[in-house]
Amino acid sequence: MASRGDATRVLLRIAFRNLGASPVRTAILGAIVLVGSLIVVVGSSVLDSIDRGMRTSIQGSLGGHVQVYDADSEGTLELYGGLRGESLLEPIEDFARVKAVLAKVPNVRQVVPMGIDQAMVATGTTFDAALERLREDVRRMEAGDRGPERLRLYAAHVAHVRRMIGLLGEDLEAARAIADLESREIKSRMDEFDALRRAGSDEFWAGLERDRYAGLEFLENRVAPVAMENAFTFIRYVGTDVEAFFRAFPLAEVNEGERIPPGRRGILVGKQFAEEWLKLKNARRLDQIKDARDRRGKEIAEEEELQRWVRDNRNGIKEILLQLDPVRAEEVAAALRAALHVEGTEGLEPLLQRLFAATDRDFDEKYRIFYEVVAPRIRLYKINVGDVITVKAPSKSGYFSSVNVKVYGFLQFKGIEKSGIAGMMSVMDLMSFRDLYGYLTKEKSEEIRRLKETMAAREVDREGAEAELFGSPAPVQGETRSAAIDERALVRSAGERAAGAAELGSRVYSQDEIESGVALNAALILEDSRPRAIRRTMSDVRAAIAANGLGLKVVDWQEASGMVGQFVTLLRVVLFAAVVIFFAIALVVINNAMVMATLQRVKEIGTMRAIGAQRRFVVVMLLVEIAAVGLAFGLAGAALGGVVVGIIRAAGGIPAVTDLLYFVFSGPALFPTLGRMPVAISLVIVLAVAILSALYPAIIAMKVTPVEAMATED
């Protein structure tokens, strides 16, 4: 007995032979299907990989799996910062209570307190550094060290400071020449001119020899503030339980130095932040040129930007010259003459000019010389491991709060070391965060209590108390967080409370002290972090929050990351739109081609109907034909997609040309992986579109009557 198989076989035979009979049509339809399936396969492979990369970057650096913050907050949590600065979050008053409740929720492994904010850091100036060396000489000389080496250094340091004062004077004179002498700005700075003029005079330096400390004081108090250009910088930091932080975020690691010891105050400065904002500009530009050449294959000769960096470096050597006193300057010059093979006694300035005038031919050599010869003899970063820095921020009360913290090391995130998105972030202890934020730690409240007692119950409210006690610089103009910043006051106060800082710096806080108090948000780390588990735990967390009246908002890592997290969603929408548009066009083209093919075959279809083929037969015949195209070329497209993905991987991945890409790729390049899902999805889409586009022609075919077979040709 014959079976359905025979009819199917003839259907397939006719379908394939029809495809073969019009190769051009088949090729066009095939190409469309192939390209469509290729787009879907490659696109979704890339997207999935980006999704994975972003997951790694966000979850491993700051996001964790779930974040909670106060539900009454004006802003939304944006871990990596938003367009308009930090978002305004209401504080979580008692983190310990939140932790106690949330740690009990199933699947929650860890609850990490966080407080993200921006602050200013006094970085000190080159002038400060030079004065510091001079002060050291004076101290030793006063202590009795009058050896020739000491005197030589002292002379060099005096010359260095005098030279800097000379240069500052030139700058100011230049500014005066173009400024309106009657303007208020100039008048207010008149005493600066006077101070500089006096410090530049021979009498002053003669006087210094008589009373060195008095002279130094004048230089520090009257002259140094004039030189405070670039004396502070902004940092973005997260105040946290440092031990918990490193346990929670596997990507976080100390690049240089060590972790903040448990319970201590301290800061780990973001490595990438240090590279971009704290590093000597010339060194930074050399790094950028090297990066562009090595990683992006650019050449100085061809790239305008690289040429500009070289030019800026030649103009920027003053910054290096200013750092060097005559003794060191000659040391560097001698080393440079040897390294650059220069005969004679060429001075440091032309030598540096020579060093920074790099071309593609000698760049690598000069880069090496810079780091081997010049870098060890200058201050490469404005902040170094071991420094105690003053961090200052407008507190909740509107006054400036400041804390001195020791820099224990530099922080980076594995795999995304070069990303500015995560790498700008510094990590600070939670106690210091609370001081800056303006909330009182227990110990401070205690101090206030004692103070109140001794001062016989003088009424001071909390915010006032803070101003009473700490820093208490005169309230800066206006009492809002956006208060104008008095740069000079900031710099001057840098050294003021060093004694208190030393005491606070050596204090070890208990876990209880760390956890009892304010945080802005908390990251939850889960045992099972698959998307479904995260969703389930989020609803458990919401229930626990509601049951305990904590009033917290719960968001997943992607939402918590702010704009960054939207990136993949955006890409998905773009890819989806592209695919929809492509397949809409494909639908029309395939439909047209099949309508044409059907109309050409009306007589043949009529004949088949006349000799006994049912309607279903001709419809299926057409669908089989288009489905065969869809399946064959869809598979070919998917296979080609696999090849393309393989080629991309072999060629070193998709390079992360922007910082955002670097972050979401979780590394310098994206290596897409071919998933089974994209292939399956592409085949389903391609087949669905193919069959959909064959529906109208199928209807036409169905309506062909056997009478058509009888119609005579010509």
Place this chain on the structure above:
Amino acid sequence: MAIVSVQNVSKDYMLGKTVVPAVRDVSLDVGEGEFLSIAGPSGSGKTTLLNLVGCVDTPTSGTVVVAGQDTAKLSERALTDLRLRTIGFIFQSFNLVSVLSVFQNVEFPLLLQGVLSKPERRRRVLDLLEAVGLSDHTRHRPSELSGGQRQRVAIARALVTRPKLVLADEPTANLDSQTGANIIDLMRDMNRRDGTTFIFSTHDPKVMSHANAIVRIADGRIAAREAVTAPGGA
């Protein structure tokens, strides 16, 4: 016993808003084993009448009974089935499936029927191809054959299901007269061999002279029905 019984059948076509009658009140019985020619000039209604008999078209009025079945009472599917199992078709322009070989074209109706096993089909197709003299051309495509050869393939295809009735609309119109005569001879042989009823239309007197009966049509009506006493010649 009539294999085809047409009673008072009319068929009108709409040409814009005008009604064009193609067949007017025709009644005709065709007995089993007949070799009947429908003769008449172009536009006389021959093709329409054949379409009605072949169940590929439905009458405006009247009844058509084929192999004992009143076609007006059959669904579209049932009509298609009736065509598949009872009727064979031969077309003026051969109407072979261009992408199939000679063998596959002939086999096609058997596959649609799905009754015979593969060896049985093969046997029957090859027998018929031998009978129409195309044993050497089984693998050829229609485009590689002459007109006469193609029409032989069409005859084999029409007969392969062993239908009771074969309808042929101007089977020789696209052939030269010698080839046309050969084709008619072949059809006549088949009619004699298996007793299959043949109804074919033609306007060629030489061709119609091979029939054992001629129905003459003019203006959609049957003008005459005459028996041919001495078939052959031409």
